[in-house]
Amino acid sequence: MTGTRTVTRHAPGKLFIVGEYAVVQPGHPAILAAVDRQVAVTASAAHGGGADVVIASDLCPGEARLRRGDGGLAALGADDEQRVRDGLTHVVSAIETVDGLLAEQGLSAPPVHLSITSRLHHEGTKLGLGSSGAVTVASVSAVAAYYGLELSHEDRFRLAMLATARLDARSSGGDLAASVWGGWIEYQAPDRAAVLDLVQRLGIEESLRTQWPGFGIRRLPSPRGLAVEVGWTGRPASTSSLVGSLGRRAWQGSAYQRSFLERSDSCVRASVDALERGDGPELLRQVRGARRILAELDEEVRLGIFTPTLTALCDAAETVGGSGKPSGAGGGDCGIALLDATAEEATVHEQIAHLRKGWAAAGVLPVPIHLQSTKGSAA
Incomplete structure (x- = not known):
């Protein structure tokens, strides 16, 4: 050396x-x-x-x-x-x-x-x-x-x-x-x-x-027939602070924690299955479910996962037939929108334009980011 x-x-x-x-x-x-x-x-x-x-x-x-x-x-x-x-x-x-x-x-x-x-x-x-x-x-x-x-x-x-x-x-x-x-x-x-x-x-x-x-x-295989848009709220958030705040709540070992973990695990398993089958509509449905699971957690423990801007980001995605959710701990940072990309190209472009218009009204900045495709066999 x-x-x-x-x-x-x-x-x-x-x-x-x-x-x-x-x-x-x-x-x-x-x-x-x-x-x-x-x-x-x-x-x-x-x-x-x-x-x-x-x-x-x-x-x-x-x-x-x-x-x-x-x-x-x-x-x-x-x-x-x-x-x-x-x-x-x-x-x-x-x-x-x-x-x-x-x-x-x-x-x-x-x-x-x-x-x-x-x-x-x-x-x-x-x-x-x-x-x-x-x-x-x-x-x-x-x-x-x-x-x-x-x-x-x-x-x-x-x-x-x-x-x-x-x-x-x-x-x-x-x-x-x-x-x-x-x-x-x-x-x-x-x-x-x-x-x-x-x-x-x-x-x-x-x-x-x-x-x-x-x-x-x-x-996992990359999703088929879906477009992914990323929006930034303009507000940085601290993941460690949010996760640490949850750890200080009286939910460790509680019935609600067990219920949350069971529902989250079920959502992940169904999402994995949708990815492996190439079932884009089912993945959209599971991402909508993941948003609800996080929203219920936020309502239960009052972490501040969903800011008004993140809520608007998700709502705009669902308005155009897609699904949206915070990506990560929430409280700011960014969110994702998944859209059906199997329609004609002009229709998909129109959906994305409507989505971004909704985001602009809420102060969400579209970020030109693409997700990597999976290469190679399972690890």
Whole structure:
């Protein structure tokens, strides 16, 4: 391992199709799709200045300079520390996790410079496309490749999941899975507390080879005969805050939680079946059902999943015969509309035009994003 080459790795953002909130619980499924916008991370040699790691991002001015120590990476100065807090915590955790794997193999990590560019933002504001997950995956991939480590898809996911769980064990990791495997996937989150315990007891390398309770992943076929439109509410939302707020409600282990999980799981299973059969109308019906499931959750626990803008986004989709829902935790960010695309092209264009007119009236900005098609066999 010389650490002298330059490598670039990309990771796409994601959209949730169905299964939000339930997927936070280990073993409960969701469907996600990767988008055609990505984060790029380039790893190259870092020289001089007393820094072992230098991070530059197009989302914040200047560079963050860090030094390796027994406790991980530490900022060299107050400005460096502020830059890390302003949006580089996931990158730092990714580097520390790969460094830890390297150390377990008896190797020392060379100085490294990371350059990060993101297309998952609008004028510096996140769109709700899983930018934190994408930058974590891209950073793990770039740093590992720079160090000369060969990683499988699952290795990359697991390292990114460890890096994420160290910061927030409530994160489902669905965004990470979509960034790693791409296309359309069915995903079940591992028990993050159990995974962190595994690492504590066995180390990183051994935990990559050990079964993770609850974890499941498989590729799904892309939908047939459907058009997908993405709308941004103009209001960024904090997934960790919303999920954390739900965790503080008195619903853990309650009858309502069990009912919600059962209905969500049933909706995901039916959606998977519709995708595998190429049944677009049934998938539209299930996405409408997923909206109702989230709305009932919102009414029950008062999280603020549905803002007036997100409600209008969904209503506009149903007005033109499609289905719409928040994509992710809600509270802002973006939503999706699925439309029947089997009609004549002029009719589909007319539906999309009416949809966007409704969105414009509600202050929803259409985002020119496409969902990745699934390639390869099931994982």
